[in-house]
Amino acid sequence: MNFDQKAPSYFWDTCKFSSKNGQQSWDFELPEDLKGIIQSESDWDKPEGVAFLEAFDRAFIFDKKVNPNSADRVLRYSRNKQVGEPKISPSDDSLSLKERARISLLNGFSFYETLQEPDGNWAGDYGGPLFLIPGLVIASYITETPFEKPMQVLIKRNLWNHQNEDGGWGLHIEGHSTMFGTVMQYVTLRILGEDLSNPQMKRAQDWILRHGGAIKVPQWGKFYLSVLNVYDWKGNDALLPEMWKFPKWVPFHPGKYWCHNRMIFLPMTYCFGKKVKAELTPLVQELRKELYTADYDSINWKKARREACEIDIYHPVNKWYYRLSNIINGYERIHSNRFRKKALKYVEDYIDFEDTYTRYINIGPVNQAINSICVWHNHGRDSEQFKSHVKRWKDYLWIAEDGAKMSGYNGSQLWDTGFAGQALIEADMETDFPEMAEKIYRFIDSTQIERNAKDYSKYWGDVTLGCWPFSTIDHGWAITDCTSEGMKTAILYNSREHIQKKNHVHIERLKPAVDWLLKMQNKDGGWASYEKQRAPKWIEVLNPAMLFENIMTEATYTECSSATIQGLKEFTKEHDYRQEDIKRAIDRGAKFLESKQDPDGSWYGCWGVCYTYGTWFGIEGLLTAGHKHYENGTPSPEIQKACDFLLSKQRADGSWGESFQSCVEHRYVEHEDGQIVNTAWALLALMKAKHPNKAVIEKGIEFILSRQESTGDFPQEGVSGIFNGNCAITYTSYRNVFPLWAIGRYYKMN
Incomplete structure (x- = not known):
């Protein structure tokens, strides 16, 4: 059977x-x-299976030198086959x-x-970080739960596609090679x-050594x-359950950490407390030989705790972390087995709580x-709990x-559906696309969180009923900007009489969201992401990761604060509920935004x-x-400085183009090309x-129009998150939503 003559679409068709x-x-x-x-x-070992998998692999070869970001061609090809071509109106430069x-x-x-799912949302590639898939593959190996062969081929192909020219891999697809990225992919x-x-594996090993x-x-x-048993637990600073x-009241209690850090530290403490590790298989033994410059059994693991490749270090470890870890490491040598057992029981229950609430x-x-x-490890491979986890791997x-x-x-x-809905409304095109609009509203309606977790206060949680998540209702974690964008979108669509509202997102459903947002405002007037700040900012000195900044505690963000101000303001246009409280919150939020503005007029995007x-x-x-805009006379100084900043960054072709290095270096770094987003x-x-x-403005709009493709789509350019x-x-989704939103705002502009 000859698969070599098949077009890539033949293999893409197998991915449903x-x-x-x-x-x-x-x-x-x-x-x-x-x-x-x-x-x-x-049966994949049969000649026909081997031949198919080899050709299947070739169908996903990708040249990252052109652009390391995928254009989501497989999904878009699939949707095109299902729903057909979009209706395209001819344009003319003389217009x-x-x-x-x-x-x-x-x-x-x-x-x-054509890309909208029947349930109303837009799906899309939310990848980029390269350190995520290794954790899942390691979990599948330890638990003896392998992925099916075609998925294994695609995972490997993705990693080969994103290997850097020097043989290594970065933290993410546009990043330079790091020890973390390279070891994990290897x-x-x-x-x-x-x-x-x-030979590609040998190049990677050479980079590591x-x-x-x-x-x-x-x-x-x-x-x-x-955990993989390729590094001794003694080479870790103690992760004490x-x-x-x-x-x-302890300032650095893990319950006060930023929730993503907290929910990673939680299972890490279980693994450390139980010293979970894979069996000593031939592969593990080979990795012990391949990954180190010295004999594995001769390594000084205590010294290894402080070893790190300079290339990886973005956020250096502070001396206060080392001082605290010395105390904690000392405790580990003399720890009480009874206390350890009691702590581990709490950790086990907390993990089960998180699993149950988020539906795994x-x-x-x-x-x-x-x-x-x-x-x-705790419940067993045949347990319903573990099986429920494996089902969610596909998510x-x-x-x-x-x-x-x-x-x-x-x-x-x-998140994507809310922005798409607002862009459609602002362009005043919901009547041109009534089915799209109704599906947007239906998804916003059905994604409002309908539950609070049982005993949430015991496990450092909060109310979530009436809020919105970033992704799905099953996920269930409430977020300030997502709740605000969800509420704002619902209110905008509530005001459109032609939208069929089977389950109207009425005032009683919005009150809990408003209450939660008001409760989430921090002392500085801003809003964080998932929770109020629980710990002082100084505990960031205890950040041991080296790879990231601002992971120890919740931080107040420009984006979350702005979104919340907008959501609350939109609510006040339609409802009288807690008007005075909302006004005070917005005034405080504005002062926070003023305080976050840089001297050049910009705000850093987190x-x-x-x-x-x-x-x-x-x-x-x-x-x-x-604040005043230009048509109200003299704009406020903050608005004028911000606009001056943006104007100073416009390129000759009318575009703006910013590299992700701006985020890393905390200064504006030009992209090599203008970017539509x-x-x-x-x-x-x-x-x-x-x-x-x-x-x-017109020059910028001309640039965006020049990048639009004949299908109505826009090209995938540099990474934007x-x-x-x-x-x-x-x-x-950003390449579609934001250019259309900007064009729509321009079209409605006087």
Whole structure:
């Protein structure tokens, strides 16, 4: 059977995507040529199976030199086959810019409607970080729960596609090679069957050894290798489960950590307390030989705790962490077994609590993988708890033309759908696309969280009823900006009489969201992401990760604060509930935004790239809170400085282009090319401020129109998301939503 003559689409057709209530799943479907031949996993070793997998692998070869970001071609190809071509209206350069903008909107939304899932959301590639999939592959190896062969091929292909020219891998797809990235991908590939007979593996091993070996992997890498039994637990600073039993007044109690850090530290303490590790298999023994520059049994593990590759260090470990860890390491040598057992019982219950509440999705991909290991170890491989975890692995796996990767969440469904809904409304096109609009409203309606966790206060949680998540209702973690964008979108659609509201998002359903947002405002007037700040900012000196910043405690963000101000303000236009409280909160929020503005007029973006993103939110927030724009006479100084900053960064072709390095270096770093997403954010901000220089705005709109493709789609350009200062992440929806939003705002502009 010759598969070499098959087009890539033949192999893409075997990857079937589905979405139900936002829950995403990619499943492999045998082509007709293999039905009756492949009936079990062992059948892939048959000649026909081997031939198919080799050709299947080649169909996902991807050249990262062109652009390391996938364009989500597999999903978009699949949707095109299901729903057909978008309705495209011809444009003509002789038309006015306003007329061409109208046509662009019709074509852009027509295309984007073809990507909308039947349940109302938009699915997309939310990958980028390269350290996520290794955790899941390690979990699958330890628990003896392998992925099916085609998925293994796609995972390996994705890693090969993103190997850097020097043989290593970075923290994310646009990053330089690091010890953490390279060791984790090397181990993953070895688990999936690659060995040193492959020259690419040898290049990766050479990179590792040339930079000092895996002894120099940062703390997260040390943890993963310890669980895999490729690094001794004695080489880790103690991850004490007893810390969970500290008095609540202790400033660095783990219950006060930022929730993502807290929910990763939690299963780590279980693994450390139980010294969980894989069996000493031949593969483990080989890895012990391959990853180190010295004999494994001769390594000084206590000294290894402080070893780290200089290339990896973004946030150096503070002396206060070392002082505290010395005390904790000392305790580990003399710890009470009775107290350890009691602490571990709390940790076990807490993990079960998180699993049950999130319906086994967990807050994110890292603790999904580590929780899976803990649950397997605690409850057993045949337990319902572990089986429930394995079912949710698919929620995190995404297939694109560069192979299979693990997403940074179980998707960004609510977030993307809310923005799409607002863009459609602002362009005044919900009547042109009534089915799209109704499906948006239906998804916003059905994704409002309908529950509080039982005993949430026992496990450092909070109320969630009436809020919105980032992804799906099953995930269930409430977030300030997602709640605000969800509420804002619901209110905007409530005011459109032609939208069929089967389950109206009425005032009684919005009150809990308003109450929660008001409760979440911090002392400085700003809003954090998931929770109020629980610990002093100084505990960031205890950050041991080296890879990220601002992970120890919740921080107040420009984006979350601006979104919350906008959501609360939109609520007050329709309802009288807690008007005075909301006004006070907005006034305090505005002062916070003023305090976060940099001297050059910009705002740093913590969740997007970077100053164009943050400045868009800063301007929107302040104007919503009552600052003057240009048409009200002299704008407020903050608005004028922000607009001046944006104007200073516009390129000759009318665009804005910003590199993710802006986030890393905390200064504006130009991208080598103009970027439609950065351009859209800058234009949205300038138009919101009603900047009088129409020529500048029109030049930016011309740039966006020039990048629109004949199908109505826009190209995938550079990475546009970021988290914790140093890790870039992909939002493939941004290339469609934000350019259309900017064009729509321009079209409605006087």
